[in-house]
Amino acid sequence: MxxxxxxxxxxxxxxxxxxxxxxxxxxxxxxxxxxxxxxxxxxxxxxxxxxxxxxxxxxxxxxxxxxxxxxxxxxxxxxxxxxELRGLELDDDEARALQVAMAATRPGSTSGQEALWKLGAGALDRSAAISAVLPDLPELPVLREAVAQRVAVTFGYRDVAREVDPWGLLLRDGFWYLVGFDHARGERRTYRIDRIEGEVSMIAGRTFERPDGFDPRDALPADPKQIGAVDEVPTARVRIDAPRAAAAEADLGEARVAIRHPDGAIDVDVPCANLPAFRSWLIGFLEHAEVIEPADVRDHVIAWLESVAS
Amino acid sequence: MTPRPKPRPAEERLRRLLVMLPWLMERGEVPVSEVAARFALTEDEVVLDLELIAMCGLPPFVDELIDVFVDDGVIVVGVPRLFTRPLRLNSVEAFELLASGRAAMELPGADEQGPLARGLAKLATALGEDDTAGVRIDLDRPPLLDRLAAAATASEELLIGYWSASRDETTERRIVPRQVFADRGEWYVSADDDRSGTVRTFRADRVLSAEGTGRIVAPSDAPLPTPGAWFDDESVRRAVIRLAPAARWVIERYPVDQVSPPNRRGWVTVRVPVASEQWLVRTLLRLGPDAELVEPAEWRTDVAAAAGLVLARYRRS
Known part of the structure; x- marks a missing residue:
């Protein structure tokens, strides 16, 4: 035998x-x-x-x-x-750079190691002084392939079966997003990939054109508090006490500071179109921040806290 | 007596041979020890597998298609005819390489014209990516991050102002940064901390100031936390929380031990490590009516009290 x-x-x-x-x-x-x-x-x-x-x-x-x-x-x-793997002739320093990149982002990955060996790079180092943890999701490889091949995909999202032209993938704020054109809705949509339900499959033969100059970063506001904002961006005025003022200003930028109080507190104007994101940001300050106006946002925050306090 | 190594499955041995052979063929002669280190095998495993592959070929199996032999600790490969090139990348490998490379370009110190950028461009072309819009990675860095990263590389001691969320106060401390990492949307720095005498991990965006003391300090040998798994320690207390569908993001964002199947209303019950009670309190305030703390029950009062404290401020004005 x-x-x-x-x-x-x-x-x-x-x-x-x-x-x-x-x-x-x-x-x-x-x-x-x-x-x-x-x-x-x-x-x-x-x-x-x-x-x-x-x-x-x-x-x-x-x-x-x-x-x-x-x-x-x-x-x-x-x-x-x-x-055969073809069309990928890497110089030694390029292969080594990809090896370092893999060590800095997926140190324990067996498939990553396999990929490096195929490229002629060596064993994956397990520690790097400067690194980033990339969230791993099973849908990502097939979505990337579909984006590169310009092939439509289908998947479940919020209990609805979707058909989407996948335009691009974006990792932001620790989450992976898919930006694409939703056929049923007839417009561009953004999906959180970890919320996709079931399998993603490519629809054979259904190819598409992606708009020129597309960049997934433009589809998603850098500030989650602005998601959903259209033209006029609604803002709320928030007072932040002195001990947290410097950090808040560094985060928001000087331009958002409306009033500086003598005791060191500041009033800032913060986008609140995406109310859950705004609320989440606000609560991070606990009792060191307070919504001054508008009244409906202020009332919303009060009602929210009352639901927890009772 | 050392335990006998587990037999390796045939698939795994072949998979390794198929990446090893093209690499060997390009070099002609390589010491066994170097091959073993590079391909994470023992020297015996390397020799065994290469001797086996030397017997393989095509019918009528008289011609040596794979001309390889081991001579005095050195592997010698003759004129190659088969398996000269590695297998193509599968979709998982392709994604991981591309995402890793793009992420590394976002790390402090990345060189836009360096070998990573060049290798990445070749990779993207080979994978049919006609621009960089297909896979983008944003690792927005807080203002002082590059300073912290530089100090970690140089073992430089820093004097920092740090706002501690759990105690809600700003402290000054001397630290020697040892690693800097991004995880779940935040940046962290692990450092030898003068004040506590141990390794501590700080949120980089809460470092309010950082100044070099001019001292270069040899890093301690205290173990560093593993990025990605660092706030997931077994010694940490656990809480059980019920989450509404709108609060499911918690499962993706934080490590969880257990998630129950959803009930009829779509709520799930999760068990989560709680490194700091303050974190749990804040998270439950954020979740509001979308979450219920099941246990430990005594923390419920703390959550209600924290909400009451914020509410008091609104009632005052």
Whole structure:
């Protein structure tokens, strides 16, 4: 009995080098006694090998003979163009830079390590003095592919099945967003990718054009408090006590400061179109901040706090 | 006696061989030890797998298609005919490389014209990305972050003003930054902290001032927290919270031990580590009617009291 690695390698070599698609009978014949003789045992062993090769990323093509003596027979081969990594000639320093980047953002990733090896880079270092944790979501790889290939996708979001032309992906404020054109709504929409329900699938053949100059950063206001704002941006005036004033000003920018009080407190004008985001920001100050106006925003905050205080 | 290593699955061995062979073929001769270190294998595993692959080939299996042998601790690869190029990247690998590279370009000290930028541009082209709009990463940095990162690289001691959310006060402390990282939308700095005598992790946006003391201090050997898992320690207390559908973001943003399936109203029950009670209080105030604290019950009074304190301010004016 041949070692399994040896048999897998020989099968891979055979399917890569063959000039024409091969049936299982031909494969077993060429590989001499490596597959069992019995028909069903042979089929089972071959299916297992085929699955193993596909699992490690080998694209195995198959066709069914349409007519003639062997009509209905399945034949297999590997298209070298689809098998090999091509068109990516990295210089050593470039491969090493990607290795450092991976160590700084996905230090423990086995798929990241695999990718680096394919590029000719080395083992992934596990610590970096300066790093960023990238949230990992299973939907991201297929969404990226769809964005690059300009193919529409379908997925569930807020209990509704969506069909979307994916224009771009954005990581901001620790969350991944998809920006795209929603077919049913006929307009551009932004989706939080972690809120996508179920699988994302590409809709074969449904390609699209992306608007010129598109940038996902423009689709999403940098400040979550502005999400939903149209032209006139509504603002609320908020008083912030002296101990927190400097940090608030650094965060908001000097331009938002409306009044400076003698005791060091400041009044700032802050966008409040996205009320939940505004409220969340405000509550971060606890009793060191207070909405002065407008009255409806002030009342909303009071009602919100009362629901917790009772 | 050392335990016998676990047998490695055939898929994993082949996967490793398929990245190892093209690399070896480009070099011709490489010490076994170097190959083992590079591909995270033992030297025995490398030799075993390469000796096996040398027997593989095409029918009638007389010609050596993969000409490789080990001679005196050195691997020698002859004229290659098979497996000269690595397998293409799968979609997960492609995404991870691109996202990692783009994220690293947003880190302090990134060089717009450097090897990362060049390698990333080649990668993007090979993956069919015709511009950079397809995958964008924003890691907005607080004003003092670059200063903190530079100090971490140089082991420089800093005098910082820090606002502590849990005690609601600003303190001055001497720190030696050791690592700087972004996690879940915030930047942090882990540093040897003079005041507590241990490693502490600070929110970078709460560092209100930072000045070099002019001293370079050898970093301590105290272990650093792991970015991504650092506020998730087992020794930390736990709370159980019920969350409405509108509050589900909590599950994505913070580490959680357990999430129950949603009930008929779509509410879920989660168990979360609570490193600071102040954090929990603030989070529950933010969630308002969309969350209920189940346990520990005694914290409910603290949450209500914190809300009452803020309300008192509105009733006064």
């Amino acid at each position: 041949t070692d399994r690695v040896e048999r897998l390698t020989n099968l891979l070599a055979l399917l890569l080098e063959t000039r024409e698609p091969l049936s299982l009978v031909q494969i077993a014949g060429q590989m001499e006694s490596q597959y069992p003789d019995g028909q069903s045992a042979r089929r089972a062993a071959f299916e297992r090998d085929k699955a193993a090769l596909r699992d490690i990323g080998v694209p195995i093509e198959q066709e069914i003979v349409p007519g003639g003596e062997y009509a209905g027979q399945t034949r297999y081969w590997i298209d070298r163009g689809r098998y």
